[in-house]
Amino acid sequence: MKTYEKSAGFFPVFERKTGPAKEATHYCPGCGHGNVHKMIAEALEEFGLIGRSVFVSPVGCSVFGYYYFNCGNFQAAHGRAPAVATAVKRTNPDSIVISYQGDGDLAAIGTAETIHAANRGENICVFFVNNAIYGMTGGQMAPTTMIGQRSTTTPQGRLETVHGNPIRMAEMLATLPAPTYIERVAIGDSKHIMKARKAIRKALKIQAEGKGYSFVEIVSACPTGWKMDPVHARDWLLEDMLKVFPLGVFKDESDSRDENSWHRRYDAYEPAVVDEYLDRLKSTLGEAEPVALENDLHCKFAGFGGQGILTLGLLLSQIGMRAGQHVSWFPAYGPEMRGGTANCSVNLCGSRIGTPLVENPNVLVVMNQPSLDAFADQVTDGGVIIVDTTIVEGRPDAKRLRPVLIPATAIADEVGMAKIANVVVLGALVAATGCFPRAFCEDTLRAAIKKRSLVDMNIDAFGRGYDFVKNAR
Amino acid sequence: MTDNAALDVPWMEVNGELCKGCQLCLAVCPKSVIAISEKLNSASYHPAYYTGADCTGCGLCFYACPEPGAIRVTKP
Numbered sequence: 001m002k003t004y005e006k007s008a009g010f011f012p013v014f015e016r017k018t019g020p021a022k023e024a025t026h027y028c029p030g031c032g033h034g035n036v037h038k039m040i041a042e043a044l045e046e047f048g049l050i051g052r053s054v055f056v057s058p059v060g061c062s063v064f065g066y067y068y069f070n071c072g073n074f075q076a077a078h079g080r081a082p083a084v085a086t087a088v089k090r091t092n093p094d095s096i097v098i099s100y101q102g103d104g105d106l107a108a109i110g111t112a113e114t115i116h117a118a119n120r121g122e123n124i125c126v127f128f129v130n131n132a133i134y135g136m137t138g139g140q141m142a143p144t145t146m147i148g149q150r151s152t153t154t155p156q157g158r159l160e161t162v163h164g165n166p167i168r169m170a171e172m173l174a175t176l177p178a179p180t181y182i183e184r185v186a187i188g189d190s191k192h193i194m195k196a197r198k199a200i201r202k203a204l205k206i207q208a209e210g211k212g213y214s215f216v217e218i219v220s221a222c223p224t225g226w227k228m229d230p231v232h233a234r235d236w237l238l239e240d241m242l243k244v245f246p247l248g249v250f251k252d253e254s255d256s257r258d259e260n261s262w263h264r265r266y267d268a269y270e271p272a273v274v275d276e277y278l279d280r281l282k283s284t285l286g287e288a289e290p291v292a293l294e295n296d297l298h299c300k301f302a303g304f305g306g307q308g309i310l311t312l313g314l315l316l317s318q319i320g321m322r323a324g325q326h327v328s329w330f331p332a333y334g335p336e337m338r339g340g341t342a343n344c345s346v347n348l349c350g351s352r353i354g355t356p357l358v359e360n361p362n363v364l365v366v367m368n369q370p371s372l373d374a375f376a377d378q379v380t381d382g383g384v385i386i387v388d389t390t391i392v393e394g395r396p397d398a399k400r401l402r403p404v405l406i407p408a409t410a411i412a413d414e415v416g417m418a419k420i421a422n423v424v425v426l427g428a429l430v431a432a433t434g435c436f437p438r439a440f441c442e443d444t445l446r447a448a449i450k451k452r453s454l455v456d457m458n459i460d461a462f463g464r465g466y467d468f469v470k471n472a473r
Numbered sequence: 474m475t476d477n478a479a480l481d482v483p484w485m486e487v488n489g490e491l492c493k494g495c496q497l498c499l500a501v502c503p504k505s506v507i508a509i510s511e512k513l514n515s516a517s518y519h520p521a522y523y524t525g526a527d528c529t530g531c532g533l534c535f536y537a538c539p540e541p542g543a544i545r546v547t548k549p
Contacts, residue, residue, distance in 0.1 A: 004535035004546040021516060023491055023542050029518065030495035034539025041541070068541070190501045190533040197536065223495075230495035 009041025009050055010068050017067045026064060030230020032187040032220025033062050036129055036200070040098065041069065043201045049208060053096040054088050056081045058110075060102035061136045062129065079110020082117035085124045096207055097124045104134040107143040107167050114169070118213055121178030125203040126215045128169060131222035132241060139225035143167045146244050151225075166244055170217045174250035180212035182251040186219040188238040192247070202254070210259030219245050282321055285447045290324030291436055293350050298358045299429075302343035302375055303367025303388075305333055308422030312365065313344035315426055319444045320348040323436055330356035341370065348435065363433060365425055367408070369394055376401070384432050386425055404432045404469060411464050420461045427465025438466055483530025483548040485523050491543040492520035498534035498544060507534060 006012075013022050027033050044050045054072035057065030058081045066073035072095070076084040085099040099117070106114050106128050117124065133151055134140040141151040141158055144166050148157040158166075170184045181203060185196035196218055203214035219241055221233040228236060299316065303309045310331045320327040328347045334340030345358035362383040366372040372387065372394050379385055385396045390409035406428050412421040423445075430441050442459055449455050485507070487498075492514065499507045504527045514520050521544075530548025538544045 002530065002532075002548040004532040004544070006542040006545075010541050021491075023488075024493070024516070025540060027539060029493035029539075030497060031539050034541065035536065038536070038539075038541055190537060193501075193533075193536045230497055231500045234497065234500070 007038065007041040007045045009044040009070060010037075011070045014067045017064070025068065027061065028222075028224040030221060030223040030233060031061070032131065032218065032222075033129060035187045035193065036100075036127060036196070036218055036220065037062075037065075037068060039197045039200045040100075040127065040204075042197075043204050044069075044071065044096070047201075047204060047208060049096045049204065052094055053098065054085075054092070056085045056088065056097065056099045058099075058101040058105035059136075060105050060134075062100055062102060063136070065100060079105050079108070080113055081105065081110065082113045082122070082124070082126060085126075086117055086120070086122045089122060089124050093123075096204065098204075099124055099126045101126065101128055102135065103128070103130045103132065103142045103144040104137075104140075107169050111143075115173070115176075118173045118179050118215060119176050121180070121213045123207055123210060123212050124214075125207050126213075127200065127203070128215065128217045129220045130169075130217055130245065131220045131225065132166070133222050133225040135222045135225045139222075139227075144169075144245075146241065168245065170215065170250050173215055178213060179215060179251055180253050180257050181206050181214040181249075182217075183215075183249045184217040184219065184245060184247050186237060186242060186245075186247055187221065188219075188234055188242075192238070195247075206254050206257075211254055211257040217245070219247075285318055285322040285444055288322050288324075288440070288443070291440055293320070293323065293325050293348060293435060295362075295433075295435075296350060297346070297348040297363055297433060297435055298361050299346040299348075299363040299365070300343060300358050300361040300375055300378070301346065301365040301367075302341070302371030303365075303391075305340040305342040306419075307342075307367050308419060309342045309365075309367065310344050312422040312426055313346045315423070315445065315448060316346050316348070316429070318448045319430075319436055319441050320346075322444050322447075323440065325350060326353050328353045328356035330358075341368075343371065343375075363429065365429065366392055367421070367425070368392060372396065384429075386428055386432065388421060388425065390421075402432070404428055406465065406468050408465065411468065412461055415461045415464060416457055420457060423458050423461040424465035424468075427462040427467075428469045429465075430462075431466040431469035438463075481549050482528075483546070484528045485530075485534055485544060485546045487521045487523060488543050488545075489514050489520040489522065490516070491540050492518060493540060493543075494518035494520055495539065496521065497537045497539070501533045501537040503531065503533065504529060 055065045055069040056074045059078035081099040085097045089097045132144045140153040145158045174182045183199045185199045186192040199216045206214050223230045223233040301309045313329050317327040317329040326349045330345040333342040347353045362380050364379045365386045367388045385401045386404040388408040390407040396403045408421040408424040411424045506527045532546050535544045535546050
């Protein structure tokens with residue numbers, strides 16, 4: 001006996017759905033989403049995939065996927081479903097991940113996510129329901145709206161010269177090397193519907209076998225948005241829409257792929273692998289016994305881009321890392337490589353760091369006047385404020401703060417390069433805070449500075465900054 | 474329904490409360506054995522119903538129907 005009935009891929013009752021009618025979908029009469037949902041649910045059940053499937057809903061009429069599908073569910077921000085699906089798949093490689101999207105979501109707002117997930121060959125299924133209109137929001141023009149088609153935003157019909165041409169996503173994505181399978185099908189008459197069912201099943205099978213990315217574009221009716229009765233809408237779909245969106249397989253490499261053929265190393269994200277990488281990074285600084293840190297440092301370094309502000313932060317972070325402390329480095333800069341403003345936040349802590357942001361530093365370095373104006377008030381009482389007096393004219397509040405006034409750029413110029421003022425400041429910082437021993441810092445600098453010819457000059461600059469502060473006391 | 478089961482012949486059935494009256498099942502039925510009720514259901518749709526004979530159990534109406542639970546087809 002053969003029975004065609006509601007699949008176990010659906011919840012028996014749609015308890016999550018608001019309002020009455022807990023067994024009916026929220027879709028309009030004749031909407032193609034229901035057909036596609038049924039095909040997906042049926043395939044998940046028949047292939048035994050329900051327990052490990054994750055359905056990622058888009059924004060659009062199908063936003064409520066989690067009402068219906070009896071599996072894991074996500075609801076992604078508009079257009080971001082393939083990015084969310086990527087994260088789900090990579091963190092749970094055994095899961096079956098479906099990115100279910102409409103044409104506004106996939107081909108307009110999420111174009112970037114769509115293209116790049118395909119280009120990476122993520123092992124996910126993208127089911128793209130194309131009804132040539134923004135349905136949920138009331139029938140506005142979508143990227144797939146056809147020339148001459150009326151919508152609320154193209155009341156006289158879409159014009160090629162004004163609105164561009166309808167985008168054919170399947171054809172576009174088929175130009176990429178990574179995707180395994182790309183087909184366009186339609187929810188039209190029975191022949192088309194059964195072909196669509198076959199394509200959906202094939203895509204899920206490809207993913208289950210680890211063969212990579214599938215994209216099934218499903219041309220589907222929106223009777224409400226098109227202002228047609230459901231039967232007429234499907235006729236119109238077959239007669240007019242398929243001229244613009246021809247059906248067919250645009251790419252199929254499923255026979256020549258296996259789970260190893262498309263290079264993908266999920267293990268690169270395992271915590272143990274990340275730890276190993278960080279250890280390797282640390283070992284480039286040279287082996288060292290942990291050095292205790294008396295007080296946690298929450299630093300803000302600020303100045304013009306090009307003064308080495310970000311590098312100053314990195315160098316201090318590397319010293320802290322080699323000392324076995326928890327460190328974070330967080331840059332903030334304008335678009336200019338030189339001349340814009342730049343600052344970075346550095347935490348050096350004995351325990352785990354919650355946020356890399358530093359809103360109230362206990363060490364502030366200012367290497368230009370705007371930075372003094374912007375950040376001095378944020379320093380905690382009794383905090384250290386290091387001012388490069390060669391450049392900064394103003395002076396901080398000496399009653400509330402501990403100012404360290406040092407002509408860092410002038411000293412650096414004497415050493416041989418004005419650009420090295422950041423390392424002079426680093427020496428001053430280490431002397432003023434007493435965070436780590438001088439020799440320990442110098443050893444770290446020797447390892448951290450990649451250009452060997454500049455090591456001696458940097459050590460010199462560091463020592464000058466350090467001595468300036470020690471001698472000034 | 475019970476009659477069809479007893480007769481051991483294929484049949485389809487419509488859950489009249491879940492049907493939204495889109496008539497897509499009528500459009501695809503090769504035997505034209507589905508009709509639309511003159512009565513309204515509680516959601517104000519005229520639901521489809523099986524006229525009672527000659528269903529072949531092909532299942533095409535099931536796949537043409539967008540509602541997960543509205544149509545059930547049994548082929549003994």
